[in-house]
Every structure is written in C-alpha cells, then in structure tokens.
Amino acid sequence: MIEVKVPKDLSEYKEKAALGMTLRQLICFGAACCVSAAAYWLLGRAGLGRSLKGYLSMAASAPWLAIGFIEVNSMPFERFAALVLRRLASSGARPYIAKLESSGEEGNERIQKINGIQKRRNRAEPERLREEAGKARPARAQRESEASRNGR
DSSP states (O other): OOOOOOOOSSGGGOOOOOBBOOOHHOOOOOHHHHHHHHHHHHHHHOOOOOOHHHHHHHHHHHHHHHHHEEETTEEEHHHHHHHHHHHOOOSOOOOOOOOOOOOOHHHHHHHHHHHHHHHTTTSSHHHHHHHHHHOOOOOOHHHHHHHHHTTT
8 A cells, every 4th residue: 555654743844856855955965976076086186095085075075964964953954053153152151040949038048049140140131031030939939928828
C-alpha cells in the first residue's frame, strides 16, 4: 500500500526543489562543490599530496554544508551562530528573572536582596520586566497572608 508522510505541524513543511533538498540546501551544496573543487585545484598547484588535498578541500567546503543543512530549534545556521557568538561576546548574567517563594520576614528580605542583585545584572531587560519582578509578591507569602486573614 502506498503511504504519504504528512507532518503533524504543517508549519514545519519545507518544499523540496530537487533531489530531496530544499532550494537553500541545493544552493549551499553547489557552493560547497565549487569551493571544494577550487581548493583541490589550487592545492594541486602547490604540490601537495592527494590525501592532504582531499582533506583540506573537505574542510574548505564544510562551512557551506553547515549553512545549508544544519538547523537548530528550527533556526537556520547563521541565526543560531549569531546567537552563540553574541552570548560568548557578552559578559554577565543571562537575562532572566527568577521568581522565588519563601515564608516569613527572613525569606522576604532574602527575596528582596536577590531581586536587587538580579536587577543590577539584567540592565538590558526592558523596564517593564524589572518593575514586575520588583512588585511581584511570592505566591507562598500571598497564600499565607490570605490564610491568616481567613483564620486558618
């Protein structure tokens, strides 16, 4: 019986141009072949051996293949590489704000201290997020205050 493979999420569908590859993959594969052939020819004129020429031409074509075929979290290679390079170039903490739960006055003081540290680290965060983190009340403390009001 003939079966057709249908992706569960249609947004993941990519149209194949030829040989089971997308147009992006075909272009990058062609560029990799051209770079590899040119590198092999140029290295042959330098008088290198066959195996060394082959390895060096493969190394020259590898970036083109990576650009065409590698996808991380549905991001193309160049976007992912830019994120990695930006993360490596930046210093400091990652931009996130933890929500902590604690009970009692000591816990609230500790949360305020940690929130102050996070605010200083996350200067790149939008002002809105910092204000929300400062105003956010721990869920456990909120539940305890409601329970004490209700007489439990």
